[in-house]
Structure formats: structure tokens, C-alpha cells
Amino acid sequence: MTQEAITRNFLDTPSFWRDYPERDIEFVRWYPCDVKPLSADQIYATREKFPKTTSFYVHIPFCNQVCTSCPYNKFSTRNTLTQRYIQALKREIDLYSQLPHVRDTVFTSGYFGGGTPTTLRAEELDDLLGYMKQRLNFSPDCSVTIESTPVDVDQQKLDVLLKHGVNRMSLGVQTFHDPLLRYLGRARAHTGESATRTIELIDRSGLENLCIDYMIGIPGQTPELWAQDIRTLMDLPVTSFSVYNYAVMPGSEVFFALQSGATPPCPSTREADEMYQYLHTTLMDAGYLALTYNDFIEPMRPEWEAAGVKTYPVVKDGSKPYRGLETDTFYLTDHLSQIWGRCGDMVAIGSGAYGYLNNHMYLNEPDIESYISRCNEGRLPVVMGAYTDEHEQRCRSLVLGLKLLRVKRSVYRERHGVDPYEYFKDKVDDLVAKGLLEVDADAIQVTYPKGWYYIDNISKSFYSDANYRLPQPTSASTEILKWQIDRTDGRKGLPLVQF
């Protein structure tokens, strides 16, 4: 990678908008960003183009151990609250199952996130999953993911999950090194050994796709420890793999531990960048396939190939043998493909969940108690969102589609009636000139390694004017969203410009 490409890293300076050659630090996952108060009635006021497939996202905001410095909205498991929450989820599922828009659609993928969904007891999972399958239509090869941790899953829960067709689990391992887990404040939760045991248990159960999550930027993490973690990963029966940045929140326990010297420092910007590069080259040298710049899947298996799974060259000039996976050719990656590649519909279920339906991106009530009461009153808990018109849909397909590193022009044309290069010629040419994108007759593709490094800058280049410089509507913290909602209720609102 050129010197120019390695300049700044994630939280050095807290800002949510940086223009090239500065690297943007905000992980783009939603679009559009200019969300405003929105109700379910508004979403279904008109019926837009009918979707072929749909996916779902269910948010379970509970954790058994609430990790220090975790920015997500979550609650520790409290029995009555979890039960009331599950009841509310079921009410919400009921409401959706009655909507013509959802009733006649087929679910090809789904995701249970949190929090930690597997903090629910086996009976609760059975109840919830069973209910969903009874009310909604699932395709036979529907790929369903559930997030878990090395301590929240056991044989009984696995049996329930498998019975209901959950075939992918995303396990928050972070690292296999115990001291690093301690610095993260997760020692109470798990150790490297318990993670290994859980991975073996999951493997024996026959779950098809086990994905583990790693972190870069942990206090005390060194290139050597990182290299060991990568080796461990390659030795274990793990199908896919994601890596995230660890960020120290100001004023958090970890922050003070670092300052007092109680924990060793975090890797520098440079070291963190080098760890990414090491990860990319080591995995792809070994034949792992890229899904995004931070998600990878095992080398191609004959049975996948036979089932029509396709790959493409990551480096177009062929100087490296690296391959990326065409996510839409593989049912196990259908969820990513559905929400980012096809920009398809996704029903959001649960408090604080995001979804996309009938050309509206929407967010459910983030306050758990208000969420529960709304569902119990028989009202869909949609509170915020934005309509995407034709132009916004075209933007969205590149903002999110390019996160998968490659957008096929024919697929785009079929969906939007225009060619993405012709429609966004100036922007694409500009990114090509900067060495971030490559265009050929088939696809618009993110360059490796430079474009990978600038993936969120690239993504944000396709924000429409209305979304320019707006932060991602994040589910990590609903602060901004909460006060936007407050404003409409006439309560104390913060000064936001209204249009």
C-alpha cells in the first residue's frame, strides 16, 4: 500500500465526515441518513414495487454480562423484562404477518442481533423461532444468523436453533489471548480456552456456517499476538470471519485504565493498519474469499462450486490470486447480499431495530418500555425513517452495494433501469482517478488495497445531497434519534434544522 494510503485511523480525531485523502472513520451500514419521524401508516400509504424476497432482523437487547466500554444499547438479562419483551416481539410479528406487503412475501434470510440473542433461554428461543416460522413464510434454504458469545450457547440452545433452521452463528470471540480479553473487560465472560471449546461444540452440532468476530485495536495487542490469532483462526473449524475496530470511549473504564498505565497501550494507527494488511494478505494467500474488506469466508469448497457459487478476482491485473465471493450466488451469504447488494426489503423486529420496507428505511422505537407498550396496543413500533425515491434508491444501491466491493452493472441496470456508471459518471470517474474504483463492462469494483482502505469514503461519495455530511443513524447509540423523536412529542428538543 502506498504511503499516501496509510495516513490516519479511526478515532484519532472524532469526526463523522472526512474527505479523501483523509480516511473516513464511520462504518457505513445504513442509507439514507436523513431520518425523520415516520409511522407505519406512512410506509404503507402507497404500495411501491413489490419485492421478490425479504429478510428480517430481530433485535434482542439483552446480555448476560454487560461488558465494560460496550457502546451498544443493551440490558442485563432480567427475567420479567425478557418475557415481556418476547411477548411484544410476538405481537409485532403478528402485526407484520397481517400486512399484505409481508404476508405474501418469502423470507430468504434473517438475522438475530443484539445484545446477545442467545442470552434467551432455550425454551424462549424455541418459542420465538417457532412463532416466527408459523406466522411468516420462510424459503427452504433460508439462511438465518444468530449472534452469540462463547459463554451464552450450549447444546440445548444449539439443538433448538438447528431445529428451526438457524444455520449461521456469529460468535464474539474478539481474541484468543486471555490478557487481552481482560483488558477488554471480558475476562468474566470468556477465556481463549472456553472460546475454543464452544467453537468445537458448535462444529460438532453440525451448524453450517460458524463465523467468529475479532477485534483490532485492543489494549496490549501486538502484531505478534495478532498473527497468532490469525493462525488459531485458520486451524479451527470456523467457516467465516469478521474483524471490527475496537475503540476506546472517552471516560470509560478502559480509558482510565489506559491512562493510569494499568493496561498497556492500544496499537498505534500504523500498527492497526498493518494488522489489517497482515490479515488480508495472510487469509487471501491461503485462499480465503473476501466478502467485504472486513468479512472473509473459507476457501472454495467443491460442494459450493457445484452449487454455483461464484468468485471474482480482487486484483484485476492478476498480479495476486486473491478472490472475492459473489455473495448473491451463495445462500449462506444471502443476508449480506439482500441488505447491501440487492438493497432488498428487511423487516425490522424489536426495539431499536432498523429495516427497509416498501422503499422506506425505518427504525423501531428505541426505548424498550415504549416499544413494549406500542406493540401491546397493536401498533407497529415504527418511529423514524425516510422514504427513498428513485434517485435515493440508485444512490443507496452504490452506498451499500460497494461495501461488498463490487457492483455488477447488469444487476444494477435491471433493478434501476439505468447504468450505474452512466448515472454517476462524474463521481465514478473521480474515484477512478483517485485510484479507489475500477470500472469495466461487467462491474464497478473497489480497488485493492487502496480502495479497501477507503471503503467508507467511497461509499459516502454516493450519498445524495440530502444526506451529505449526515451521520449514520446508528443503533450503537440512539441519542440523536431519541431527541429527534422528543422534538415531535413537543418535549425538550435539541436544535436540529428542520426542512
Add this chain to the structure above:
Amino acid sequence: MSSSETTARRSRRGRIFDLAERAPQGDPFETAEECRAYDRSVRTSMIIPMQHMMKLIGPDCGPDKDVLEIGCASGLLSLRLAAQHRDSTFTGLDSNDAFLEVARENTIFANLVSYGGDFACDWARYSRLPYPDDSFDVVFSFCAINRWDKPARILPELARVCRPGGAVLLYDLARDADEGMVSFVLQYAGGDANAFMTSLRASYSTEEMRELLDQVGLNDWSVTKEGINLVVSSRARDTGYTVGEPGIYERIFD
């Protein structure tokens, strides 16, 4: 990108938050309990600006210096500086008795754990400081200007009590801060989002502060923007980072 689109984009800058007009808030802290809540927030969500201020003012503070903090609130910053510079004298002034109550609690606690340093706090009207001319080597304030109703009468007072060759340094929010940073603070720094935005709205833009200083004859004082903050200094100084440069997160851990 077409040039008309570029123009459209530029004109949209500064449009996420309604911060065009300054909206003074006065002193929002009435009870000691409210002051204690602010104190907690300074210890967590405001930790980075506080530490950065310490780095800026630290070199001016010792040894044998007389240091004055205007609007010391719960006293945290002076207490921390006093512990670092044990041979200097720190005085914190506030016009809000509720804050002084909390500052005294903090002082008692600091003594209890032998935190060290020479710090005392007292009540004062900032526009008429109870000191003769040239009484202090260092005069500073932290996140206080946005609560002053007559800064034009306070700023010359700060200049008056500061000795020739001394330093005045004022650190506050900048209403013209980068909006990406504002949303970052809102989403990740925690604390009370409403209180933060109200203070931001009550704060001055760099330009307004420049005008204010010129108005009262302090033309040689500098005004710089630093992240979401405004730094006013009686002498030009290197304030450190701007967006995109190696910044606080790296420096803070060195």
C-alpha cells in the same frame, strides 16, 4: 460531480444542527445536585477536552505561579492542575454558590486521598474581580464563557488582573464547530445530549469571539478553533489539532 451540485453541497454545510444564531442560556445550574451531575459529566464525557486544556495551560502553571480560574465550577480542573504543580497557588472563582459547594466537596475529597496541591475557591462577580491589577501569572477558564451574560465586561477584567508576560487562556465550545464532530460527541461521548447542545448553542463562533475581543481592545489576543472547541489566548499559541491531523486520541496516551 457537476459544479452546480458542488455549490449546492457547500451551501448546505452547517445545516445538520440549528446553530446559526447564538442562543444564550444564562447559568443553567441552580441546585448543588445539578452541579454534581455536571461534575460527573466532566469526569467522563468531557474528559478529553479537560485533559487537552491541561496540556495547553500546564506549561504556564509552575513553579511559583499564581493561577486564577474564572468559573471554576466543581473545581476539577484547578484541582488536577494543582496536584501537578504543587509549588503554585491555585484560586478558583465562581459566581454560583451551588457550584462552590460541590467544589468544596471535591477539595475535601482531594485532601482525604492526599491528592496534593494548593487550591482554594471563592465567590466573585467576574466583571469586578476582587484583586488589584497584575495579581496573577495565569488566568484561565474552561467551558464557562457560554454562561457569561456580559463577556465584554469580563474579558478586560481578566487582562487587568493578569501580570505583564502572564497568560490568559479561555477554552470553550465553538458554535461553528465541525458538524461531524458534533454528531460524534452526541452519539458516542455519552452524557446529557440536551445539556451539551444547549451549551453549544449558547457558545460563540470564532468570528463572534474575534469581534468581541476587538470591541474591547484586546486585538492582540488570538482565537482559534480546535475540534469542537474555541481557544482564546492572550498570546499566540500552538493549539494542537484540527480535523484530520494526529489528534487528541494519540496525544492523550503519550
